[in-house]
Amino acid sequence: MNCIISATWSDDPTHLKSQISHYAAPLPAKEPLSLPVNNGTSSRSHLGVNHPVLASFLCPIMAVKEYHQYPAETQKKLASGQIFMSAADFPAYLWEGMLPGGKYDEDSMTDGLFKGYFLVCISF
Numbered sequence: 001m002n003c004i005i006s007a008t009w010s011d012d013p014t015h016l017k018s019q020i021s022h023y024a025a026p027l028p029a030k031e032p033l034s035l036p037v038n039n040g041t042s043s044r045s046h047l048g049v050n051h052p053v054l055a056s057f058l059c060p061i062m063a064v065k066e067y068h069q070y071p072a073e074t075q076k077k078l079a080s081g082q083i084f085m086s087a088a089d090f091p092a093y094l095w096e097g098m099l100p101g102g103k104y105d106e107d108s109m110t111d112g113l114f115k116g117y118f119l120v121c122i123s124f
Helices: 002-011 052-058 061-069 071-080 117-123
Strands: none
Touching (some): 052 071, 061 071
């Protein structure tokens, strides 16, 4: 039983938490994130919609064009709740493109769905 418990602890993915930010940049070797996701503090106030890159990932797909045109203003709207996000909204990172939702087509919503580079990076 102790062997199984030890194996479970060693397979625990929480130690990857600090490394997941490396996958947020599409080409980290060429262009790392200009504002790091992990700033070394235990505070999470800089994460989610408060971080410009993560906000682009979490932005509802229906507002992604606005985000790409006016990122700072749209990020503020996301943080203040002016752009409503619910569990039923699909986040932009699910779609293909170097920018989250970059190849989203309103007329053919399923094209490129679940092919976002973030999903591809963490699934292999």
